Amino acid sequence: MARTLAMFTDTSLCIGCRACQVACKQWNELGQEVPEWTGTYQNHAHFTDKTFRLVRFIEEPKPQGQMAWLLMSDVCKHCADAGCLNACPTGAIERTAFGTVNINQDVCNGCRYCVSACPFGVVTFNHDTGTAHKCSFCNDRIHNGLGPACAKACPTESIQFGFRDDLVAKATKRVAALQAMGFKEAQLYGADSQGFLGGLNAFFLLLAKPATYNLPDNPQVPQRNVVRDSVFSLGSALLVGLGAIFAFRRRGEGKESDHA
Amino acid sequence: MLKTPGWEWMIVVYFFVGGIAGGAYFTAALADTFGTRRDGTVTRVGYLLALPLVALCGILLIADLGVPTRFMNMLRVFKFWNPMSIGAWGVGIFGLFSVVSAGLSFSERLATLRRGVGLVGMIFGFFLASYTGVLLSTTAQPFWGEARLMGALFLASGASTGMAAVSLVLLLIGGATGEGWRKIRWADRSSMVIELVVLGVFLAALGAAARPITTGHFAPLFWGGLVGAGLLVPLGLDIVAHRVKVVGALSAVLVLVGGFVLRYVVLMSIQS
Structure with missing residues (x-):
């Protein structure tokens, strides 16, 4: 296996130009969509089947009464332990040699279990193709020695592409520097490979708590509950089974002896 | 910012019909093994009911796919920790058992073989009736993903719905005479009681997470259609007067309505 590739999105450098969003659309030939009113400069409100990079525009009220921008270019996290990949019953969702998570469009049959299993609401069903879509980490580009289109287009190096271990080292230094500059809430999200979901291969530097960006604090792989939930179901099966056995047996013996 | 899978009416019907198919099959198998020869009608009705219903399950599942022609892709892999994967295999295997058991239900000479097949097939019947709940409880969705007792x-x-369906068919074919009817109604009542208890623990364990069904738009349907009309009323009616066929039949119809309402409110409450 090749060294794990990653994208590090440093939101403190994002200027909200949306070059990443446009580059993603162009490279991946994602069609146009009707814009929607979100109450902010953000468009769209969420990831769609044609929007895999999405710059979030969050307006935070300041104590002095002004508003502050929090900008974040969001993307599929390519989780090391991915809910969508665990959920896929066809093998269409696969882990590449670079550690990224990709949906093979020729195999997906559109069951949509991955859509329900993503703790970030990334995977989206496309009604035209009947399959699930999401960011592929520009699978074609990375297999040809190029970085993802979004990282390539970013003019401020808010999105950086490289080997995961290198990027984590860089991000750790950057967050310390920001904290020293007074950004008290500056923190990394998903950089820790011992943390939630085994670490994210697209991880972030945030300037506020994850909830401010609508990110879950401690996302989990939903399949972790399979065994426990199945054991409870087995208990229920034993109860109704015993009920049925008792019903047929008890009455049966009585009646049979009546007619014997 | 989570996305719902858009499992709508076809999946509501599938969950409902799959529950009945599994329930009818394991009731038939248990009646065959633990009952008397006079329970043969219950066994035959259960097996013959499970077969067309599991066929309908297959059709609904395939039709609901984004690319139905690729349904066989489900059988490319087997992920034992994944309810969707083992579900696809399980429905298929249960279908095979249903075919064999339905065929054997006509032969008394092969009764021993039928019982053996039934006892193994029963495992897949229990599976079909419950895995759909575990499928929902292993998603990242609110309410579903927190419901440890969904399965x-x-x-x-x-x-309860499988036994209700068997009761109704018994009544329709005139086989509801004597003990078979009383036994299946007794079994159905025990299932209703268990369902009520499980539902109580389910709600208590979920607490505020159950609000999509216990409050708001879906609450009248949940409390009125499932808890009231679908469980408490038929249980009461059945305890009081199950010997009166009309009352027993009404009770069975209400249980079926309740089973449908359960799947409907659980699926639709967070998807609409």
């Missing part, structure tokens, strides 16, 4: 609840509902 247990669906199984109890599958049992």
Whole structure:
């Protein structure tokens, strides 16, 4: 296996130009969509089947009464332990040699279990193709020695592409520097490979708590509950089974002896 | 910012029908093994009911796919920790058992073989009735993903609706004479009681997470259609007057309505 590739999105450098969003659309030939009113400069409100990079525009009220921008270019996290990949019953969702998570469009049959299993609401069903879509980490580009289109287009190096271990080292230094500059809430999200979901291969530097960006604090792989939930179901099966056995047996013996 | 899978009416019907198919099959198998020869009608009705219903399950599942022609892709892999994967295999295997058991239900000479097949097939019947709940409880969705007893609840509902469906068919074909009818109604009442208990624990364990069904738009349907009309009323009616066929039949119809309402409110409450 090749060294794990990653994208590090440093939101403190994002200027909200949306070059990443446009580059993603162009490279991946994602069609146009009707814009929607979100109450902010953000468009769209969420990831769609044609929007895999999405710059979030969050307006935070300041104590002095002004508003502050929090900008974040969001993307599929390519989780090391991915809910969508665990959920896929066809093998269409696969882990590449670079550690990224990709949906093979020729195999997906559109069951949509991955859509329900993503703790970030990334995977989206496309009604035209009947399959699930999401960011592929520009699978074609990375297999040809190029970085993802979004990282390539970013003019401020808010999105950086490289080997995961290198990027984590860089991000750790950057967050310390920001904290020293007074950004008290500056923190990394998903950089820790011992943390939630085994670490994210697209991880972030945030300037506020994850909830401010609508990110879950401690996302989990939903399949972790399979065994426990199945054991409870087995208990229920034993109860109704015993009920049925008792019903047929008890009455049966009585009646049979009546007619014997 | 989570996305719902858009499992709508076809999946509501599938969950409901799959519960009945599984419930009817394991009731038939248990009646065959633990009952008397006079329970043969219950066994035959259960097996013959499970077969067309599991066929309908297959059709609904395939039709609901984004690319139905690729349904066989489900059988490219087997992920034992993944309810969707083992579900696809399980429905298929249960279908095979249903074919064999339905065929054997006509032969008394092969009764021993039928019982053996039934006892193994029964495992897949229990599976079909419950895995759909575990499928929902292993998603990242609110309410579904927190419901540790979703599979247990669906199984109890599958049992009560399966037994109700067998009762109704017995009545329609005139086989509801004597002990077979009384036994299946007794079994159905025990399943209703278990379902009520499981539902109580389900709600208590979920607490505020159950609000999509216990409050708001879906609450009248949940409390009125499932808890009231679908469980408490038929249980009361059945305890008081199950010997009166019309009352027993009404009770069975209400249980079926309740089983449908359960699948409907659980699926639609967070998807609409």
